[in-house]
Amino acid sequence: MGEWINVKRHDDIHTTIVTLNRPAKRNALSFDMIRELSDVVHGLHQDHDTKLVIFTGAGVAFCAGGDLSDFHGDLNQGDALELLTPMKDVLWQITTLPMTTIAWMNGLARGGGMELATACDFRFANEAGHYGFTQGQLGISTGWGGGTLLYERISHQEAYYWLVMADVRSAPELKDIRYVQATFTDGDHILDHELIKPFVARDVEQLLHWKQQWLDARDLTRLKERMDQEVEACSHLWVSEAHRQAVAQFFNRK
Ligand SMILES: CC[C@@H](C(=O)O)C(=O)SCCNC(=O)CCNC(=O)[C@H](O)C(C)(C)COP(=O)(O)OP(=O)(O)OC[C@H]1O[C@@H](n2cnc3c(N)ncnc32)[C@H](O)[C@@H]1OP(=O)(O)O
Numbered sequence: 001m002g003e004w005i006n007v008k009r010h011d012d013i014h015t016t017i018v019t020l021n022r023p024a025k026r027n028a029l030s031f032d033m034i035r036e037l038s039d040v041v042h043g044l045h046q047d048h049d050t051k052l053v054i055f056t057g058a059g060v061a062f063c064a065g066g067d068l069s070d071f072h073g074d075l076n077q078g079d080a081l082e083l084l085t086p087m088k089d090v091l092w093q094i095t096t097l098p099m100t101t102i103a104w105m106n107g108l109a110r111g112g113g114m115e116l117a118t119a120c121d122f123r124f125a126n127e128a129g130h131y132g133f134t135q136g137q138l139g140i141s142t143g144w145g146g147g148t149l150l151y152e153r154i155s156h157q158e159a160y161y162w163l164v165m166a167d168v169r170s171a172p173e174l175k176d177i178r179y180v181q182a183t184f185t186d187g188d189h190i191l192d193h194e195l196i197k198p199f200v201a202r203d204v205e206q207l208l209h210w211k212q213q214w215l216d217a218r219d220l221t222r223l224k225e226r227m228d229q230e231v232e233a234c235s236h237l238w239v240s241e242a243h244r245q246a247v248a249q250f251f252n253r254k
Pocket residue numbers: 024025026028064065066067068069071108110111112113115134135138141142143144250
């Protein structure tokens with residue numbers, strides 16, 4: 001078991017649950033966590049016996065995005081580019097995993113936490129949570145490639161509008177724009193949940209085939225280029241006064 005990322009394999013049903021485990025910080029992704037998550041995801045790429053991977057968070061949050069103590073407001077553009085890139089690589093690796101992936105959004109998510117969910121094939125959201133691509137409120141744009149991925153998940157019009165509004169939405173609102181497949185209220189026992197049972201019922205070959213079909217339907221070279229461009233664009237906004245002030249305001253809020 002890792003320090004920040006728990007991995008629980010259920011070999012009998014070919015399913016693995018990956019849990020971000022930093023509840024006191026709302027599972028905000030520090031550099032250490034990103035390194036650990038990267039190792040986990042690379043391991044999954046070599047795993048030919050798993051058909052389903054479920055990403056979730058411990059405590060009340062799915063993920064509060066990048067840890068703003070690590071991704072702080074005083075980085076220069078080059079440093080921001082360098083520091084944002086590893087998580088973009090993780091999101092790329094998650095997107096291209098050979099098995100079906102689900103974001104079980106057990107609670108709130110913000111910023112990069114939404115990007116992580118967007119890298120998964122399907123999303124289910126707790127009705128108690130609230131969710132936002134709030135980067136626009138921080139003077140930046142999505143920095144890990146998740147804005148690009150959002151255009152793969154929902155209509156271009158809704159994606160564009162949400163990124164500009166940068167607002168926080170309820171789970172039913174996410175369902176309205178088809179960002180999540182369904183919402184839930186009782187999500188503690190993931191594998192027993194009615195929403196997950198149909199995935200578990202499919203066999204390994206079926207799920208691997210459908211995932212490959214999804215990957216084949218995309219221009220992955222262009223998708224990767226667009227994710228790289230997104231990180232570059234975010235790194236330029238990172239040095240803006242609006243961003244520096246927004247991060248300072250977050251830490252001074254209490
Ligand atoms: C870097 C990549 C970039 C991207 O590509 O998008 C990003 O992800 S930028 C980060 C975007 N995320 C945010 O702006 C979220 C900031 N956090 C919040 O707005 C709130 O904390 C919350 C997530 C809505 C939760 O609110 P609440 O339940 O009221 O808890 P607290 O605010 O008291 O937080 C508890 C604890 O967690 C720490 N925390 C939360 N989020 C982060 C974060 N992103 N980075 C670092 N630390 C975070 C918060 O400081 C509290 O710590 P303590 O004060 O020590 O208790």
